[in-house]
Amino acid sequence: MRxxxxxxxxxxxxxxxxxxxxxxxxxxxxxxxxxxxAWRGLRQRGVENAHLWADGAKVYGPLSLRPAD
Incomplete structure (x- = not known):
């Protein structure tokens, strides 16, 4: 089930x-x-990392929202 x-x-x-x-x-x-x-706006609000969830189960993360150097 998806x-x-x-x-x-x-x-x-x-x-x-x-x-x-x-x-x-x-x-x-x-x-x-x-x-x-949306990552730039999230960074402006203090978000450093994001985690993706599907139906209440973590899929992956942390995903850094910092720009690559």
Whole structure:
């Protein structure tokens, strides 16, 4: 069975949770496209890392939102 809800959870540089956009995506691709477009705004709010979740199970993370050098 395929996941039906893909969401992001966020943390600051110390690993503490940060409230972010509570968007729910229908596919992993949609969620990843969105983070690729939204990461700058999240960084401005103090988000350092993001974790992708599908139906309440962690898929991967931490994904650094710092720009590559």
């Amino acid at each position: 996941p039906t809800e893909w969401t992001w959870k966020y943390e600051d540089a110390d690993g503490r949770p940060v409230d972010g956009d509570e968007a729910v995506f229908p596919t992993q691709s949609d969620a990843e496209t969105w983070i690729g477009e």
